């Protein structure tokens with residue numbers, strides 16, 4: 334009897350084990366084939382590695398380590414408290430850029446929203462703001478409108494160089510270009526000319542950028558906390574300006590400035606509703622952030638290359654002098670002059686390839702989808718980044734070499750050079766940035782020869798690239 338009892342017991346255990354194994358196997362075989370990679374620590378995920386690589390001056394290390402270990406197409410990680418798939422190749426960029434509203438949608442890290450947006454408008458901002466903003470912006474950023482900005486940009490650049498550069502033998506480029514691009518944006522978007530009003534914004538703005546993609550822990554002293562506090566000051570200042578402008582509009586006094594602010598306050602959007610003060614403020618802050626940090630970084634990085642590479646400076650100088658000589662004394666630049674600045678633009682592009690001002694952008698999966706054989710589940714976030722292709726020798730041979738000729742003829746292979754992104758969400762300010770940068774280069778090289786005070790000044794990423802000491806430059810006036 335004992336024998337039969339034991340046999341029965343062993344057989345039961347054997348069959349139950351088999352059944353459990355079957356269940357596990359079945360569950361595994363139906364689980365999605367997630368991209369390879371790891372989630373890292375609870376909550377912070379791999380954010381510290383990501384930020385650490387950037388701070389050490391090599392943001393591409395975070396990507397390269399993982400593409401080498403996991404997959405050259407896509408890997409999983411966890412950043413900003415979210416499950417995230419990082420797309421890593423030209424085909425990955427193409428796939429994401431063409432997936433808007435099909436399998437992915439806009440997504441802003443909560444850190445960004447909490448800094449920029451009035452809490453009362455959060456829900457609305459999430460859902461449809463980016464689309465509405467995009468439908469509105471072309472009016473301001475299309476070439477016809479931008480042509481009118483050229484004389485303003487040119488005269489403001491001249492004034493800026495005259496007052497903030499010319500009196501000095503040495504300058505710190507980054508803070509100066511930040512002031513300049515910010516003042517220009519305030520002038521063009523809101524018709525603000527008073528330097529006192531501009532400077533009220535400038536300080537809190539400087540605190541915003543480092544906190545935008547930080548871990549959203551609001552404890553005094555953290556980058557996120559500084560950004561949130563900066564955001565509050567800016568929103569209040571903007572509300573004052575908006576209310577003042579509304580008053581002027583109601584009294585019929587705003588005829589002088591049909592700028593972005595007036596248009597936002599008076600024109601109905603797609604669905605016929607007028608924007609509220611807070612929505613307008615959200616939009617202006619978003620635009621100021623998108624426009625001024627990127628362009629000031631670009632200009633600083635270009636000045637760095639011009640001062641480090643005399644043969645490049647010489648060719649840019651020749652091109653710009655040719656244009657300068659064709660002008661009457663005091664005559665401002667125009668659209669045709671900008672079209673002649675081909676070599677200077679190639680230099681700008683090469684500079685943005687090697688040291689891109691913006692890292693990339695996030696999206697959210699709105700459905701499960703498959704890429705390169707891996708499933709990205711609905712709700713996951715995705716990230717495309719310039720660091721996967723810009724320095725990849727497959728796309729850019731001898732990638733560390735500064736070579737503007739890469740942009741001659743047809744230029745780089747599609748979806749490999751993406752400082753402004755691509756597809757329907759591509760940066761709408763690309764042309765504005767092109768004008769601002771080229772006009773600055775024109776005025777700079779026709780006025781000064783440049784020499785670096787610290788020849789090997791390191792670039793740090795915060796998250797945009799900036800020279801560690803703000804780029805100290807010795808100026809040699811040309812006339």
Ligand code: HEM
Nearest residue numbers: 463623624627628631691694752753754758760762765766
């Ligand atoms: C060198 C300068 C600039 C660079 C490198 C740059 C880069 C970028 C990148 C990478 C994106 C994200 C695209 C994506 O989501 O896939 C973006 C978005 C955006 N940029 Fe720029 N940008 C620059 C200048 C500007 C300027 C001057 C403006 C405005 C005048 C501007 C306005 C915007 C706006 C509004 C968005 C959001 C678009 C959307 O959500 O659909 N940017 N930019």
